[in-house]
Every structure is written in structure tokens, then in C-alpha cells.
Amino acid sequence: MSTHDNLKSLAEAYFEGKISLEEERQLFAFINDNDDKKKQFYEYEENWKKHYASEDTIKAWQKVYNRMQVA
Amino acid sequence: MNFSDPHILLSEIQKGNHLAFEFLFKAYYPRLCNFAARFVDSTTAEDIVQECFLKFWEKRFSIKQGNILSLLFTMVRNACLNHLKHKALVDISSIDFVKNLSGEEALYALDFTGGADYVCLEHELAEQINKVMNDLPARCREVFVLSRMDGLKNKEIALQLNISTTMVEKHIAKAIAVFSAKFKDDIG
Numbered sequence: 574m575s576t577h578d579n580l581k582s583l584a585e586a587y588f589e590g591k592i593s594l595e596e597e598r599q600l601f602a603f604i605n606d607n608d609d610k611k612k613q614f615y616e617y618e619e620n621w622k623k624h625y626a627s628e629d630t631i632k633a634w635q636k637v638y639n640r641m642q643v644a
Numbered sequence: 645m646n647f648s649d650p651h652i653l654l655s656e657i658q659k660g661n662h663l664a665f666e667f668l669f670k671a672y673y674p675r676l677c678n679f680a681a682r683f684v685d686s687t688t689a690e691d692i693v694q695e696c697f698l699k700f701w702e703k704r705f706s707i708k709q710g711n712i713l714s715l716l717f718t719m720v721r722n723a724c725l726n727h728l729k730h731k732a733l734v735d736i737s738s739i740d741f742v743k744n745l746s747g748e749e750a751l752y753a754l755d756f757t758g759g760a761d762y763v764c765l766e767h768e769l770a771e772q773i774n775k776v777m778n779d780l781p782a783r784c785r786e787v788f789v790l791s792r793m794d795g796l797k798n799k800e801i802a803l804q805l806n807i808s809t810t811m812v813e814k815h816i817a818k819a820i821a822v823f824s825a826k827f828k829d830d831i832g
Binding site: 587588589590591592594619622623626627629630631633634636637638640641 | 648662665666667669670671673674675676677678682690693694697698701
């Protein structure tokens, strides 16, 4: 796997809340390696935010949303 | 509307725009849950993060422009800290696992706060517990450490320190009362 692909897959695991402690360390090292990688990370994030939400997240949002209506 | 712009996002949330808040929630809920789950069990982590989002919504009018992600992160972090403090009142040794975590909490700090002046939760918790421990009278502290950290039974402590089990119970009760009083405001 290339560095680029690895960064992307680690970043997505992080956004999805599925990253392990070891992968966290790897991702942190990548991001801190240079500004280009940090920039790349934020680009992945922007893209991910617009297109992805897991079923669990959608269910959790429904719960929170229902409580917002009551409050 | 571009909710990726944090100024627009907060401004819309403050106007009561549910779509903007939904965007914020869906973008950060999973990673905040994963972050919280390193300190508490996953069900509690989800509850804590949902409560934090609700609090954020309730207080949206008083939130100033700035790093709203940093605020959410801090809210979740403090809620976990308070949960652990509450647990520590029952069994202080139960928080020992926090010291054994080896991930990059700093990653979340970098993401949410830029990493400036960041103190890891485990250090903050240990510091706060030590501070309270140091405020306890010497004998009381000694009994509390033997009980809650070394896991000795009251009878064993009484034998070791040559005091009665009633006295051991009194020291433990006093220590718990001091912890409760110190942590009360945070937990409440």
C-alpha cells in the first residue's frame, strides 16, 4: 500500500471512529511528518464529512434530534 | 449552504438550523465516541457524546465564534473525566487502566485544538487525585491507599496498622467524603 493510500485509509478509520490505538500513532506520525500530508488529511476530512454517515451515527442522530424536539 | 465553513456552521446552528447541527453531529460523533471509548465503556461513551451534543445545542446562543470542534472535544473530555472521578469515589484503582493506554490522544488535540497547551486526560486525572490525596490527613491517606489502591481488606489494614477495623472504616469514609466534596462541583 502506498503512503498516500495508507494515509487515506487511516484518516477514514479515524473519521469513522474505528481507528485502533496503534493506527492512531501511525496517523499522528503521518500528519506531523510534513504540511502536505496535514493538508491532505484535512482534504480527506472535508470530503468524508460531505458524503459519509454510518447507520449507527444516523440512529444516534435520530435519538438526539428527538430529544432536541422535546427540550 | 457550505457547512464546512466553521463560521457559517456555528452561525446557522445559532439560528436554530437543524441541518447545520446534523452536519456537525454526523461529522464528529463517530470520532468523539471512539475518543471517549478509550476511557469509558462504549455504551457510556455514546451516551456521553450524545449528552455533550445536546448541551452544545442548548447553549448554542452563548457559544462564541472560534473553534467549535475544540469546544466539543473539551466537553467530551471533561465529561469522561467527571465519569472517571465519580468511579474513583467507589474504587480508585478502577482508573488505573487509563495509565496503560498507549494511543495518540494528542491526535485528537491536534485535530480539535491545534495541540497547543494540551494536557492528557490521564495526567490531569492523576494530578487531581494526587492533589486530593495530599490534602488528606496522613493516617487517613495511608488507610485509603491501602484500601483503594493496594486492594487490602479492612481487617488486613487494621492488622497492618495496628488499629481497629472501625477506625479503618472511619478513615475510608472520611477520605471518600473529601473526594466527594472536591469533585462534587465537576461531577454535578
